[in-house]
Amino acid sequence: xxxxxxxxxxxxxxxxxxxxxxxxxxxxxxxxxxxxxxxxxxxxxxxxxxxxxxxxxxxxxxxxxxxxxxxxxxxxxxxxxxxxxxxxxxxxxxxxxxxxxxxxxxxxxxxxxxxxxxxxxxxxxxxxxxxxxxxxxxxxxxxxxxxxxxxxxxxxxxxxxxxxxxxxxxxxxxxxxxxxxxxxxxxxxxxxxxxxxxxxxxxxxxxxxxxxxxxxxxxxxxxxxxxxxxxxxxxxxxxxxxxxxxxxxxxxxxxxxxxxxxxxxxxxxxxxxxxxxxxxxxxxxxxxxxxxxxxxxxxxxxxxxxxxxxxxxxxxxxxxxxxxxxxxxxxxxxxxxxxxxxxxxxxxxxxxxxxxxxxxxxxxxxxxxxxxxxxxxxxxx
Amino acid sequence: xxxxxxxxxxxxxxxxxxxxxxxxxxxxxxxxxxxxxxxxxxxxxxxxxxxxxxxxxxxxxxxxxxxxxxxxxxxxxxxxxxxxxxxxxxxxxxxxxxxxxxxxxxxxxxxxxxxxxxxxxxxxxxxxxxxxxxxxxxxxxxxxxxxxxxxxxxxxxxxxxxxxxxxxxxxxxxxxxxxxxxxxxxxxxxxxxxxxxxxxxxxxxxxxxxxxxxxxxxxxxxxxxxxxxxxxxxxxxxxxxxxxxxxxxxxxxxxxxxxxxxxxxxxxxxxxxxxxxxxxxxxxxxxxxxxxxxxxxxxxxxxxxxxxxxxxxxxxxxxxxxxxxxxxxxxxxxxxxxxxxxxxxxxxxxxxxxxxxxxxxxxxxxxxxxxxxxxxxxxxxxxxxxxxxxxxxxxxxxxxxxxxxxxxxxxxxxxxxxxxxxxxxxxxxxxxxxxxxxxxxxxxxxxxxxxxxxxxxxxxxxxxxxxxxxxxxxxxxxx
Ligand SMILES: Cc1ncc(C[n+]2csc(CCOP(=O)(O)OP(=O)(O)O)c2C)c(N)n1
Numbered sequence: 001x002x003x004x005x006x007x008x009x010x011x012x013x014x015x016x017x018x019x020x021x022x023x024x025x026x027x028x029x030x031x032x033x034x035x036x037x038x039x040x041x042x043x044x045x046x047x048x049x050x051x052x053x054x055x056x057x058x059x060x061x062x063x064x065x066x067x068x069x070x071x072x073x074x075x076x077x078x079x080x081x082x083x084x085x086x087x088x089x090x091x092x093x094x095x096x097x098x099x100x101x102x103x104x105x106x107x108x109x110x111x112x113x114x115x116x117x118x119x120x121x122x123x124x125x126x127x128x129x130x131x132x133x134x135x136x137x138x139x140x141x142x143x144x145x146x147x148x149x150x151x152x153x154x155x156x157x158x159x160x161x162x163x164x165x166x167x168x169x170x171x172x173x174x175x176x177x178x179x180x181x182x183x184x185x186x187x188x189x190x191x192x193x194x195x196x197x198x199x200x201x202x203x204x205x206x207x208x209x210x211x212x213x214x215x216x217x218x219x220x221x222x223x224x225x226x227x228x229x230x231x232x233x234x235x236x237x238x239x240x241x242x243x244x245x246x247x248x249x250x251x252x253x254x255x256x257x258x259x260x261x262x263x264x265x266x267x268x269x270x271x272x273x274x275x276x277x278x279x280x281x282x283x284x285x286x287x288x289x290x291x292x293x294x295x296x297x298x299x300x301x302x303x304x305x306x307x308x309x310x311x312x313x314x315x316x317x318x319x320x321x322x323x324x325x326x327x328x329x330x331x332x333x334x335x336x337x338x339x340x341x342x343x344x345x346x347x348x349x350x351x352x353x354x355x356x357x358x359x360x361x362x363x364x365x366x367x368x369x370x371x372x373x374x375x376x377x378x379x380x381x
Numbered sequence: 382x383x384x385x386x387x388x389x390x391x392x393x394x395x396x397x398x399x400x401x402x403x404x405x406x407x408x409x410x411x412x413x414x415x416x417x418x419x420x421x422x423x424x425x426x427x428x429x430x431x432x433x434x435x436x437x438x439x440x441x442x443x444x445x446x447x448x449x450x451x452x453x454x455x456x457x458x459x460x461x462x463x464x465x466x467x468x469x470x471x472x473x474x475x476x477x478x479x480x481x482x483x484x485x486x487x488x489x490x491x492x493x494x495x496x497x498x499x500x501x502x503x504x505x506x507x508x509x510x511x512x513x514x515x516x517x518x519x520x521x522x523x524x525x526x527x528x529x530x531x532x533x534x535x536x537x538x539x540x541x542x543x544x545x546x547x548x549x550x551x552x553x554x555x556x557x558x559x560x561x562x563x564x565x566x567x568x569x570x571x572x573x574x575x576x577x578x579x580x581x582x583x584x585x586x587x588x589x590x591x592x593x594x595x596x597x598x599x600x601x602x603x604x605x606x607x608x609x610x611x612x613x614x615x616x617x618x619x620x621x622x623x624x625x626x627x628x629x630x631x632x633x634x635x636x637x638x639x640x641x642x643x644x645x646x647x648x649x650x651x652x653x654x655x656x657x658x659x660x661x662x663x664x665x666x667x668x669x670x671x672x673x674x675x676x677x678x679x680x681x682x683x684x685x686x687x688x689x690x691x692x693x694x695x696x697x698x699x700x701x702x703x704x705x706x707x708x709x710x711x712x713x714x715x716x717x718x719x720x721x722x723x724x725x726x727x728x729x730x731x732x733x734x735x736x737x738x739x740x741x742x743x744x745x746x747x748x749x750x751x752x753x754x755x756x757x758x759x760x761x762x763x764x765x766x767x768x769x770x771x772x773x774x775x776x777x778x779x780x781x782x783x784x785x786x787x788x789x790x791x792x793x794x795x796x797x798x799x800x801x802x803x804x805x806x807x808x809x810x811x812x813x814x815x816x817x818x819x820x821x822x823x824x825x826x827x828x829x830x831x832x833x834x835x836x837x838x839x840x841x842x843x844x845x846x847x848x849x850x851x852x853x854x855x856x857x858x859x860x
Contacts, residue, residue: 055414059432060389264392266425268815 011211013222016229019282021290029233033297043072045310046096057263065112067259072096073284074253077228078235088127089141089159101125105317135165138174145183156242157185164195166209179216184242187250192257197270213250225253226284334366386455388448392424397449400442401814409437435459517544528553606714638733649795657790657828658839662847665820683751694849696722696742702842704834705799706775725774728761737761738774788824799829
C-alpha cells in the first residue's frame with residue numbers, strides 16, 4: 001500500500017491596504033463613511049489616551065499598565081463587526097474596542113490606578129473586564145460560546161489573546177472545546193511578536209499561529225494586523241460564520257509591539273531600535289488616515305478637528321477621574337473584601353471587621369453604610 | 382502655589398531610581414509634560430515629564446544620585462490659575478493613608494503568629510524573631526545555594542525582611558572579599574586589644590583575622606617556614622648560533638644598567654610565576670579636577686597627574702590587600718609582609734629602565750607626592766638620582782601612557798610581588814545607560830606573583846584602585 005498524503009486546508013494571508021497605502025480595489029470591503037470615521041475616531045482616541053496615560057504614569061498619576069498603541073487596528077476593525085448584545089472578551093490591549101463599546105475613559109483610568117470599580121462594564125453591552133491572567137479569558141469566551149448554543153440565540157463572542165498566550169494550555173483547551181462544540185467564537189490573536197522579552201522565534205517553531213486552526217478543525221487566516229480593511233474583512237467573515245452556527249474561527253493578526261510591554265519594561269534590553277523603527281513605519285493609523293483622506297471621507301482639516309476634540313475629551317476625563325480617585329467611596333479600603341464572594345466567608349468578615357476597627361481608632365469610620373453606587377456609566381466618550 | 386514632585390514608583394515595586402539627567406534648572410519656566418528628568422530604575426531608563434506648568438522652584442537631586450520612591454525631587458510654583466492640578470499630589474497622600482492600614486494589619490498579624498507559635502512574645506525592639514523559613518523567593522534560594530550562602534545569615538532588605546537577589550550577591554561578595562583582604566597589623570591590633578584602653582581600635586582590629594591566621598599554619602606548624610624545594614631553576618648560559626654565517630654583526634659587552642636589567646628580568650621571569658590581570662578605569666572626572674588644582678600644585682613644584690593619584694590609590698589598596706606588598710622568601714618558606722609602602726616608579730632613560738622609589742607613600746600628601754615624583758623623574762633622567770632612592774621598593778608602577786599602547790603585561794620588579802602598568806588614558810566611546818558617550822578610559826594591568834596572591838584577589842585589588850581613581854574623594858574618606 002503506497003503512502004498517501006492527507007489533504008489539509010491551506011492557510012491564507014490577507015492584506016488589502018498595504019503598508020505603502022496601496023489598495024486592492026477588488027478586495028476592498030464596503031463600509032459606509034460614517035462607520036469608517038467612527039473606527040478611525042476610536043482608534044485615535046485610544047492612541048491619545050494611551051499616550052496620555054504613559055505621561056501620567058511617569059508623573060506618578062497612573063499605575064503600571066500595558067500600552068495599547070499599535071494594537072488599535074486589530075481591536076477596532078474586528079469589534080466593529082459585532083452587536084451590543086454580542087460578547088466582547090478582551091485581554092488587555094483592546095483599549096480602542098473597550099472605548100467603542102462604551103467604557104468610560106474614567107473607568108479605564110480607575111482600573112489602571114488600582115480601583116476595582118474601573119472593571120465594571122458599562123450598561124447595555126455584554127463585555128467582560130480587562131483580563132491580565134494570560135489566556136484565561138479564552139476559556140471564558142469558549143464557555144460563553146457554548147452557553148449561547150445552549151440558549152439557542154445567535155449571539156457571537158469576540159475574544160483576544162497574544163502570541164505568548166497561544167503557548168498556554170488554556171489556549172489549547174479553549175480552541176479545542178470551541179471547535180468540538182461549535183461555539184460561536186472568533187479568536188483574535190494579536191501576534192505582536194513579543195511576549196514581554198520572549199520573541200516569536202522562542203515562542204513557537206511553526207510558521208504561523210493561524211495554521212494551528214487546521215489542527216483544531218476550524219478556519220484559520222493570517223492578516224496584516226495594521227491593515228484596518230484586512231482585519232475588518234477577516235473578522236466579518238468569521239462573525240458571519242459563527243452566526244450561521246458553523247463554529248469558531250482563528251484570526252492571526254500580524255503586528256509588532258512598538259511600545260514597551262508595560263510601563264515597567266525596557267525593550268532596549270532584548271531588541272534593537274532599528275527593528276522597532278521599521279515597524280513604526282507600518283503603523284495602522286497614518287495608513288488608514290491617508291486612505292480616508294484619499295477617499296474624501298475624512299479630509300485632513302476634519303481629522304485635525306477630531307484631534308482637538310479628542311484632546312479635550314481626554315483632559316476632561318482625566319480631571320474627572322482624578323477627583324474620583326479621592327472620593328471616600330473609591331478609597332474605602334474595606335472594599336477589598338467585598339467583591340470576591342456573594343456571601344462573605346466568616347474568616348474574611350472577621351478580617352474586614354478588624355481592619356474597620358483599626359481605622360476607627362484612627363478616627364476614620366469606613367463602615368458608615370453609605371450605599372455603594374455603581375460607577376456612573378457615562379455615555380460613550 | 383507650590384507643588385512638590387515626588388519620585389513615583391515607575392515600575393512594579395521599584396523602590397529607587399538613579400538620576401541620569403536633570404533637564405531643567407531652578408527658575409526655568411516649564412510646560413506640562415515637558416521632560417524634566419531622565420532616570421534609570423532596575424527595570425528601565427525612563428523620561429519623567431513635568432506634572433504641572435509653572436516655574437521650577439527647587440531641584441533637590443543631582444545627576445548620579447539615587448533617589449528613593451517618594452522623595453521630593455523638585456518643587457514648582459504654579460500659576461495660581463492651575464490650582465486644580467493639585468489632585469495628583471493629594472492622591473499621593475490618599476494612597477499613603479491607604480498603605481498604612483495594610484502595614485499595621487501585617488504588623489499585628491505578625492505579632493499574633495509569634496504569640497501563637499512561641500507561646501510568649503518574641504518581639505525584641507520592635508522586630509519579631511522569625512524562627513521559620515527565611516522569606517526569599519525560589520530564584521533567590523537557588524542563587525544562595527549556588528553561591529554557597531546560608532540564607533539565615535543574611536539580613537533581607539526587601540519588604541518585611543525578604544531576602545533579595547542583591548542581598549545574596551552582596552553577602553557572597555562581602556564574604557569572599559573578607560576572606561581575601563587581611564587585617565590590620567597584628568601587632569597593633571593585639572596590643573590595643575590587650576590593653577583594652579582604646580575601644581574603637583579594639584573592636585576594629587580584633588574582628589579581622591591576622592595575617593598569621595590567614596596565611597598561617599593550617600598544618601599544625603607553629604611558626605617559621607621551610608626552604609622551597611621547588612624554587613626557580615638556574616639554567617646554564619645558553620649557546621647562540623653563529624650569526625656571522627648570515628651577515629655582519631657587532632658585539633658589545635652587556636654592561637652597567639643594561640646588565641642589571643637583564644639580570645633582574647631573568648630572575649623575575651624564571652622565579653616568579655607571573656599572572657597579569659587587566660581592567661579599565663573610567664577617569665573622565667579626573668581632567669576637570671586636574672585643571673582646577675594643577676596651578677596650585679605647580680606653584681609648589683609638582684604636577685598633578687594620574688600617576689600621582691595612582692600612587693595614593695595603590696597605597697590604599699596595598700593596605701587592604703597586603704599580599705601585594707609582600708615577598709616570598711624561598712629560603713625560609715615564609716611570606717614577608719612589609720609594613721611600609723615604598724612605591725617604585727619605572728622611568729625610561731636613555732640608558733635603560735630605572736626604578737626610583739618614593740618612600741612612605743602612605744605618610745605623604747598628594748602635593749608632596751607630586752613634588753617628589755617630579756624630582757625623582759628629573760634626577761633619574763639626568764642620571765643624578767641618589768643610590769638610596771633606588772632601593773627598598775615594595776611595589777612598582779609603570780606608566781607607558783605618554784608613549785601609547787592599549788595595554789601591556791609588565792614584568793614584576795623582583796623581589797616584589799606585583800607591578801601595576803598604566804596605559805594611555807584616552808577618550809573612548811563608552812556605554813552609559815544604553816547610550817554611547819565619550820569617556821576617558823585608562824587601561825590598567827597588574828602582574829603579580831601567583832605564588833602569594835590569586836586572581837580574585839588581584840581583581841579586587843585593582844577594583845579598589847579603580848574606585849579611587851574614578852572618585853578621588855573616596856581617598857579622603859579613608860584618610
Ligand atoms: C497566566 C499568566 N502567566 C504569566 C503572566 C505574566 N505575563 C503578563 S503579560 C505576559 C506576556 C504575554 O505575551 P502575549 O500573550 O504575547 O501578549 P502581549 O503582552 O505581547 O500582548 C506574561 C507572561 C500573566 N499575566 N498571566
